[in-house]
Amino acid sequence: MDYNQDKIDETVLATLLLTLHDENRAWKGHDFEVLDRLYEKGYIYNPKGKAKSVAFTHYI
Numbered sequence: 001m002d003y004n005q006d007k008i009d010e011t012v013l014a015t016l017l018l019t020l021h022d023e024n025r026a027w028k029g030h031d032f033e034v035l036d037r038l039y040e041k042g043y044i045y046n047p048k049g050k051a052k053s054v055a056f057t058h059y060i
Contacts, residue, residue, distance in 0.1 A: 005037065008034060009034060009037050009038055009041070012030050012031070012034045012035075012038065013038060013043060015030070016028075016030070016038075016044070016054070016056075021053070022053075024055050024056045025053040025054065025055050025056070026044075026053055026054055026056070027052060027053050028047055028051075028052065028053055028054045032047065035047040035054065042057055043056065043057060044056055044057060045057060
């Protein structure tokens with residue numbers, strides 16, 4: 001089954017916004033392939049690391 005990855009990325013980005021804390025951080029309990037794509041698109045900083053949250057690249 002083919003999935004529209006852009007739609008999935010938009011949905012994950014929206015759910016990241018729902019868990020926003022400390023002004024620009026969100027819990028990264030999502031699929032790492034999606035987080036990597038969001039990083040490649042410039043929405044979040046590199047999701048790899050020990051932190052349990054990711055930072056958005058722009059203040060929201």
